[in-house]
Amino acid sequence: DQQVKQNSPSLSVQEGRISILNCDYTNSMFDYFLWYKKYPAEGPTFLISISSIKDKNEDGRFTVFLNKSAKHLSLHIVPSQPGDSAVYFCAASFNDYKLSFGAGTTVTVRA
Amino acid sequence: GAVVSQHPSRVICKSGTSVKIECRSLDFQATTMFWYRQFPKKSLMLMATSNEGSKATYEQGVEKDKFLINHASLTLSTLTVTSAHPEDSSFYICSAREGSEKLFFGSGTQLSVL
Numbered sequence: 001d002q003q004v005k006q007n008s009p010s011l012s013v014q015e016g017r018i019s020i021l022n023c024d025y026t027n028s029m030f031d032y033f034l035w036y037k038k039y040p041a042e043g044p045t046f047l048i049s050i051s052s053i054k055d056k057n058e059d060g061r062f063t064v065f066l067n068k069s070a071k072h073l074s075l076h077i078v079p080s081q082p083g084d085s086a087v088y089f090c091a092a093s094f095n096d097y098k099l100s101f102g103a104g105t106t107v108t109v110r111a
Numbered sequence: 112g113a114v115v116s117q118h119p120s121r122v123i124c125k126s127g128t129s130v131k132i133e134c135r136s137l138d139f140q141a142t143t144m145f146w147y148r149q150f151p152k153k154s155l156m157l158m159a160t161s162n163e164g165s166k167a168t169y170e171q172g173v174e175k176d177k178f179l180i181n182h183a184s185l186t187l188s189t190l191t192v193t194s195a196h197p198e199d200s201s202f203y204i205c206s207a208r209e210g211s212e213k214l215f216f217g218s219g220t221q222l223s224v225l
Contacts (some may be wrong), residue, residue, distance in 0.1 A: 002154070036216075043117070043204050043216030045153070089141070089155065099214065101155040 004092050007100035014110050019077040021105050023090030028072065030092040034099070037066060038087045047088070048075070061103050065106045080109045114138055115207050117217025124195055125225055132190045132220045134205030141207035145214070146178075149202040160211035161188045195224045 005024045008088035013019045021035075031052040050057040050064045050073070058062050063076045076082055090102040114137040124130050134144055142163055147155040159169045159180050167180035177199075179191040188207075192199050204219040 004154070006154075041120070041218070041221075043206075043218045045117070045216065046214070096219075098157055098160065099155075100157070103154040 002103075003030075004086050004090055004102040005076060006088055006105050008105050008107070009027045010101070012051055012107045012108045012110060014064075015082060016079045019075075019080045019107055019109070021075040021088050021090070021107070023073050023075075024071060024098075025073075025092050027092070027094070027100070029094045030100075031095070032093045033064070033066060033073050034043065034091045034093075035062075036089040036091060036101075038089060038104070042081075044089055066078065077107075080108050085109045115141075115205065115215045115217045117205050117220060119220060120218060121221045123221075123223045123225065126196055127194055130192045130222060132192075132203055132205070132219050132222075135188070135189045136186045136209075138205045139207075139209045141188075141209065142185065142198055143208045144188040144210075145206045146180060146184060146190050147148075147204045147206065149204065149219075155204065156171065158190075180223070192222065195222070197224045200224045 003026050034049040035047040037047045038044040048059050048062045048064050050066050055066050066073045085108050087104045087106050089104045091099040093099045116135045118133045131225045144161040149155050151174040158173045159167045161167045161180050161182040163182045169175045200223050205217045206214040
């Protein structure tokens with residue numbers, strides 16, 4: 001049962017524009033949400049996170065928004081850069097720290 | 112930041128053989144390590160949670176006799192795929208917790224069983 005869903009398998013965006021990645025979850029017990037970035041043949045690296053008590057967290061070009069009532073979160077990257085081309089995984093956890101991952105969204109930033 | 116080393120990065124083996132994958136935390140003590148499996152275009156699926164000095168906790172549907180996990184020290188966990196078959200071919204990734212909610216991931220192991 002997929003508790004975290006990323007319904008867009010891919011996203012293409014022009015350099016300098018905004019990238020918006022979406023993630024939906026079904027388990028209302030999740031209290032912590034994370035985004036990971038993954039390059040080919042490498043493990044995921046942590047990007048940004050948000051606690052369920054917040055609705056927005058910003059770190060440089062990356063902002064994560066959380067809408068608990070809709071069980072939806074999004075990652076905004078602005079401005080997008082060629083180095084941002086990667087697979088982005090949304091993940092969620094609750095008390096026992098086990099993460100549930102989405103299937104990932106492949107972002108391609110065009111020059 | 113913290114580094115997790117996973118070895119080997121790629122392994123090709125014959126059906127029926129066993130393969131061991133190592134996951135090491137290089138600059139921190141990881142009391143908990145996690146093993147994931149990823150199929151092409153699918154999400155990372157948690158296989159098991161490994162706690163140092165105790166038996167691993169396996170997720171539902173994961174055969175513990177098939178995927179042997181050993182967490183012998185605070186810096187090393189191993190996953191052994193026993194009697195590997197072609198359907199075990201996958202990308203396996205470990206992660207380690209440094210004592211906070213952040214996880215650090217290894218670079219993954221691509222297993223191909225012929």
